[in-house]
Amino acid sequence: MNVCFVSNVIFPYVTGGAQKRIHEIGTRLADKGHTVTIYGRHYWDGPQKITHEGMTLRAVAPEADLYEDDRRSITEAIDFAARAFPPLRRRLRNDEHDIVVASVFPYFPVLSSKLASLTADTPLATTWHEVWRDYWEEYLGMLAPFGKLAEHVTARTPQHPIAVSGITADRLADIGPTRENIDVVPNGIDTEQVQTAPLPEESYDVVFAGRLIEHKNVDMLLDAFDRVAAEHDAMLGIIGDGPERERLEEKRESLTHADRVDMLGFLEEYENVLGYMRAAEVFASPSTREGFGITFVEAMAADCTVVAAAHPESAAEEVIGDAGFCVDPSVDAVEATLRDALQGNRPPTNPVERAQQYDWDAIADQAERAYQRAIAGAW
Numbered sequence: 470m471n472v473c474f475v476s477n478v479i480f481p482y483v484t485g486g487a488q489k490r491i492h493e494i495g496t497r498l499a500d501k502g503h504t505v506t507i508y509g510r511h512y513w514d515g516p517q518k519i520t521h522e523g524m525t526l527r528a529v530a531p532e533a534d535l536y537e538d539d540r541r542s543i544t545e546a547i548d549f550a551a552r553a554f555p556p557l558r559r560r561l562r563n564d565e566h567d568i569v570v571a572s573v574f575p576y577f578p579v580l581s582s583k584l585a586s587l588t589a590d591t592p593l594a595t596t597w598h599e600v601w602r603d604y605w606e607e608y609l610g611m612l613a614p615f616g617k618l619a620e621h622v623t624a625r626t627p628q629h630p631i632a633v634s635g636i637t638a639d640r641l642a643d644i645g646p647t648r649e650n651i652d653v654v655p656n657g658i659d660t661e662q663v664q665t666a667p668l669p670e671e672s673y674d675v676v677f678a679g680r681l682i683e684h685k686n687v688d689m690l691l692d693a694f695d696r697v698a699a700e701h702d703a704m705l706g707i708i709g710d711g712p713e714r715e716r717l718e719e720k721r722e723s724l725t726h727a728d729r730v731d732m733l734g735f736l737e738e739y740e741n742v743l744g745y746m747r748a749a750e751v752f753a754s755p756s757t758r759e760g761f762g763i764t765f766v767e768a769m770a771a772d773c774t775v776v777a778a779a780h781p782e783s784a785a786e787e788v789i790g791d792a793g794f795c796v797d798p799s800v801d802a803v804e805a806t807l808r809d810a811l812q813g814n815r816p817p818t819n820p821v822e823r824a825q826q827y828d829w830d831a832i833a834d835q836a837e838r839a840y841q842r843a844i845a846g847a848w
Contacts, residue, residue, distance in 0.1 A: 473570070476491055479509040503837075549578055596631050598633050663746070666743035679756065686756060689755050690754075697807050743771060759788075774815060777795045792818040
């Protein structure tokens with residue numbers, strides 16, 4: 470099988486969940502003898518074509534800024550889509566690839582990949598990490614109709630869709646392909662990497678890790694933790710950065726137990742985040758919007774008691790099962806569950822055992838089967 474991935478950014482030169490998924494699946498496919506190529510921007514030093522961990526990386530566009538004012542750049546996405554089209558179409562016409570796999574969001578590279586694949590009748594598989602629907606109104610405001618239109622057009626483009634969770638598949642089915650035609654292949658982790666991450670010099674009883682944006686509800690976590698901090702002599706570490714950071718730091722200062730909360734910011738080294746999870750008793754993230762929620766899996770692999778929010782826009786319950794606690798997204802509910810967790814109340818299922826099913830080896834096998842079905846036309 471000759472697989473090509475289309476992604477404007479490539480791991481490890483730019484880190485992030487979508488490109489990490491491509492790297493982990495791609496390297497394992499290469500280890501099995503498949504040919505793997507990734508088309509992306511030129512973020513590395515050296516020639517435009519290099520070999521990295523058994524995969525061929527092809528730079529089809531120069532390095533560019535991905536964000537404008539904390540939002541993904543539309544012009545960058547359009548530029549990459551336009552630049553990727555000619556070399557991809559040329560190689561597909563020469564039958565160099567059996568399948569094209571494109572990550573959804575930004576949407577434009579998916580559309581250009583589809584156009585390129587038409588000339589050779591090459592199947593296009595897409596990876597849907599989230600489906601935003603009405604969230605576009607919060608993200609783009611008056612420009613939300615353009616975001617919704619791009620999402621709908623992409624969803625209705627002929628493709629072999631793969632969703633990272635059942636809830637994402639259900640959302641996608643509302644605007645595009647039928648549910649039975651959507652495969653679910655979750656995101657994964659390297660469980661051994663989690664469990665061997667170096668422990669930090671200073672640890673926290675409760676840890677949050679994620680982007681500091683409104684729907685993560687870190688302010689709710691701060692209020693809930695403030696109520697239980699003294700009775701448990703506990704400390705909370707907030708890992709992450711984002712547009713909500715300044716407001717959350719101001720809120721932290723207003724807490725009764727502000728001295729028990731540290732805002733750690735963005736940590737450059739992924740293993741440092743894992744180390745804080747390993748050292749913590751509880752991982753808490755009352756986010757109400759999660760297309761998957763990889764931090765939940767990482768925390769379970771680190772043997773944390775996970776406290777998450779039960780919400781129709783979050784895959785937390787699907788991912789965690791009964792290996793953690795999914796509660797109402799309210800200060801009272803998070804407070805009560807934090808209190809129980811800090812007293813040693815553990816979930817019915819062992820979190821580490823639950824996390825094993827998301828190991829990258831298992832996920833890569835699922836992806837391989839999905840790509841093979843797409844090539845065979847059996848989807």
